[in-house]
Amino acid sequence: MLLKCRMSLSEFILDVDVALKSRVAAIFGPSGAGKTSLLEGIAGLRNLDSGEIVIDGRTLFSSARKINLPPRERAIGYVPQEAALFPHLSVRDNILFGANAAARNGGADISVEQVVALLEIGPLLERAIERISGGEAQRVALARALLSRPRLLLLDEPLASLDIGLKERILPYLRRVRDELAIPMIYVTHDPVEVLSLADWVIMLDRGRLVANGRPREVFTSGAVAAQLDRDQLENVFDGVVVESSIEEGRSRIRLNAGLDLFIPYSPQPPGSAVQIGIRADDILIAIRPPEGISAGNVIEGTIGHIESLMGQAILRVQAGPDFFARLTPPAVSRLGLKPGAHVFLIIKTRSCVIL
Amino acid sequence: MSESIWQITFFSLLVALASTIIILPFATFMAWLLARKTWPGKTIVETVVMLPLVIPPVATGLILLKIFGRRSPLGGWLYDRGVEILFNWKGVLVAMAVMSFPLLVRSARTAFAEVNPRLEQIAATLGAAAPRIFFAVTLPLAWRGIVAGCLLAYSRALGEFGATIMVAGNIPGRTQTLSLAIFSFVQLGRDEEAFALLGITLMLAFAAVALSERLARTKIKI
Numbered sequence: 001m002l003l004k005c006r007m008s009l010s011e012f013i014l015d016v017d018v019a020l021k022s023r024v025a026a027i028f029g030p031s032g033a034g035k036t037s038l039l040e041g042i043a044g045l046r047n048l049d050s051g052e053i054v055i056d057g058r059t060l061f062s063s064a065r066k067i068n069l070p071p072r073e074r075a076i077g078y079v080p081q082e083a084a085l086f087p088h089l090s091v092r093d094n095i096l097f098g099a100n101a102a103a104r105n106g107g108a109d110i111s112v113e114q115v116v117a118l119l120e121i122g123p124l125l126e127r128a129i130e131r132i133s134g135g136e137a138q139r140v141a142l143a144r145a146l147l148s149r150p151r152l153l154l155l156d157e158p159l160a161s162l163d164i165g166l167k168e169r170i171l172p173y174l175r176r177v178r179d180e181l182a183i184p185m186i187y188v189t190h191d192p193v194e195v196l197s198l199a200d201w202v203i204m205l206d207r208g209r210l211v212a213n214g215r216p217r218e219v220f221t222s223g224a225v226a227a228q229l230d231r232d233q234l235e236n237v238f239d240g241v242v243v244e245s246s247i248e249e250g251r252s253r254i255r256l257n258a259g260l261d262l263f264i265p266y267s268p269q270p271p272g273s274a275v276q277i278g279i280r281a282d283d284i285l286i287a288i289r290p291p292e293g294i295s296a297g298n299v300i301e302g303t304i305g306h307i308e309s310l311m312g313q314a315i316l317r318v319q320a321g322p323d324f325f326a327r328l329t330p331p332a333v334s335r336l337g338l339k340p341g342a343h344v345f346l347i348i349k350t351r352s353c354v355i356l
Numbered sequence: 357m358s359e360s361i362w363q364i365t366f367f368s369l370l371v372a373l374a375s376t377i378i379i380l381p382f383a384t385f386m387a388w389l390l391a392r393k394t395w396p397g398k399t400i401v402e403t404v405v406m407l408p409l410v411i412p413p414v415a416t417g418l419i420l421l422k423i424f425g426r427r428s429p430l431g432g433w434l435y436d437r438g439v440e441i442l443f444n445w446k447g448v449l450v451a452m453a454v455m456s457f458p459l460l461v462r463s464a465r466t467a468f469a470e471v472n473p474r475l476e477q478i479a480a481t482l483g484a485a486a487p488r489i490f491f492a493v494t495l496p497l498a499w500r501g502i503v504a505g506c507l508l509a510y511s512r513a514l515g516e517f518g519a520t521i522m523v524a525g526n527i528p529g530r531t532q533t534l535s536l537a538i539f540s541f542v543q544l545g546r547d548e549e550a551f552a553l554l555g556i557t558l559m560l561a562f563a564a565v566a567l568s569e570r571l572a573r574t575k576i577k578i
Contacts (some may be wrong), residue, residue, distance in 0.1 A: 045477045071480040078481040084474045088496045097492075101483020148482050 001025075001152075001184065002054040005041050009034060014041075014208035017051075022201035024178055026187045026194070026216070029205035035188040036081070038205070039154045042186070043078045044071035056151045056184070075105035077145030077153045077183075083137040085129045091140050092125040098148025107149040108182045115143045118180060119173050138170045142177065153177075153185040171356055174198055175276065192220050192229060196237035197276055197356050221308060221315055221325055234281040234315070236324055237356065238262075242273045251297065251350050260321035263297035264353040276356040281315065284326040285347035288336050297350035300324070304342045307333065318346060360528070361537075361549060365556050368533040371445060372513035375452035376460075376506055383457055383509070384502060387464030388490070392473075408519075409458045417522025420450060424523070447524030448531050452516050456509035463508055467501020468494065500571050507568045514560065 001020040006013065014034040027035045040046035042053055042060070050063040055076070060069050077098075085094050095115070116122050119139045124132055132140065138158050145153060158170050171194065178185065178198060187198055195202050195216045202219050204212035212219045219225055220234060238256045245252035245266055252267045254277060264277060291299060302320025314333045318324045324346055328338075338344070390402060408416045424431040424441040434441060441447050471494050479489045495502075517535040524531035526540060534553055541550035 043481055045481070071477065072483050072485060074481070076481055078478065080474065080478065082474070084472070084478045086475060086479075086493060097479065097484070098482030104483065144482065 004051040012208040025201040026199035033205040034208040075151040077150030081156045083141040095143040102149040105149045107151040155187045236279040258322035263350045281325045281327040283352035287345040298348040300346040364537045376510045383460035391468035413518030417519035451519040451523045452513035456512040460505040460509040463505025467498035471497045
């Protein structure tokens with residue numbers, strides 16, 4: 001996938017030149033960084049001044065070769081932030097709108113039944129658009145894009161819409177789409193947790209310029225980027241499965257894919273369910289001796305791999321099965337005498353682990 | 357007497373209906389162009405289309421008289437082919453169509469402008485070509501405004517006086533419409549017929565207003 005885009009926006013010039021080999025790439029950056037404009041440029045909804053866009057071996061745009069395919073011939077599924085469902089059609093007619101184009105687009109073969117089951121929209125099919133919630137609308141918009149059998153799926157901040165509650169989060173559905181359908185995706189977001197949860201590559205934009213480009217965990221823990229992240233934003237994200245749950249104890253035990261067990265607050269999902277756990281880097285305590293007499297549910301032994309010292313903060317990478325990131329203040333680092341290779345204990349409250 | 361009243365009513369309703377049906381596709385297309393496209397000289401086209409709204413109807417009638425007169429290129433060309441527009445029902449039709457065209461264009465243009473262009477963009481990414489986008493997305497979302505515009509245009513056509521009298525005259529049994537007949541009957545002191553026609557006009561007006569109010573209230577649904 002080659003994205004070479006230059007376009008004049010009202011406040012700055014968007015200039016991106018990047019080759020992506022990953023299947024799920026995230027475009028990350030603050031609002032107003034030009035992320036949506038870049039997506040619209042790829043979809044053909046906004047004109048580029050110059051550049052070249054090659055997806056799946058097909059050239060969609062090339063100023064040098066005077067190629068500029070119209071949106072309908074680009075075979076791109078676009079899911080805008082506001083879902084933009086057709087208000088005069090039922091849910092069923094919405095998701096079938098692009099089915100005519102499916103054969104021509106020639107992306108991964110997906111049946112209506114498959115998409116309906118995957119996104120759990122069966123009960124909605126006969127409803128009018130005004131009778132579904134914000135989270136449901138996002139799933140319907142995703143289904144509609146998928147059924148046109150696109151060669152690339154563009155998702156514009158599907159989680160940013162304010163009227164979507166936490167319970168309705170679309171993230172688990174996006175992971176299913178990623179894991180069960182062979183469709184490349186580009187995902188726009190300003191939330192690092194979503195990037196870590198979904199993407200295997202991230203490009204970071206700021207005022208139209210590419211400021212970082214790489215694997216999400218590396219980009220988000222590199223000095224320049226981590227310094228910009230707010231308290232909530234630097235998070236550890238792990239994949240795992242539910243081992244056991246007890247409603248009386250109020251907790252569930254999760255086995256991470258890297259082979260470590262964690263206690264999290266009670267989750268009703270049956271044992272064997274795949275889950276993704278998020279732990280904020282600020283919510284991890286570090287001890288240099290085995291802690292005793294504390295309430296935290298998780299105490300994990302590990303070795304410090306790396307310490308990134310920044311202005312006013314230090315980010316530790318601790319090898320403990322998977323790599324954990326913890327954020328401390330510089331005095332804490334010096335008081336404990338932390339350095340790479342040191343043996344430490346990570347203390348994580350059960351409540352600090354959340355299912356994404 | 358009552359026979360001529362029914363003839364006048366029927367003739368007016370029919371020609372106004374024909375006028376509305378004829379202008380509908382052109383006005384809809386023009387409205388869509390004005391709402392969605394830009395091109396050099398758009399302002400000129402806009403002005404010409406809206407002209408009949410702002411100049412006196414009699415003046416519009418005079419312009420039409422010149423355009424369709426036998427000595428003008430268009431009128432002469434039509435006359436050579438056996439088509440005469442002026443001073444028969446076709447003149448009434450032309451006058452009504454030209455006078456009501458801008459009203460329909462205005463309503464339809466507003467209706468198109470209110471359709472979120474994002475939906476059309478999304479339809480394009482789903483593989484729809486321009487005609488399908490128009491008929492499957494834009495038109496179904498704008499249809500209420502267009503129908504309301506049709507009612508407006510139809511009412512305007514029924515009430516048309518100034519341009520009609522210039523282009524078609526006021527010939528009883530041939531070009532006399534409701535509005536022209538009310539005027540004539542009052543002039544002749546035949547108040548009974550004038551009031552009968554007034555009653556019919558009022559009933560039609562009530563029906564039109566009721567219908568458009570109803571359309572305005574119903575939710576988007578087809």
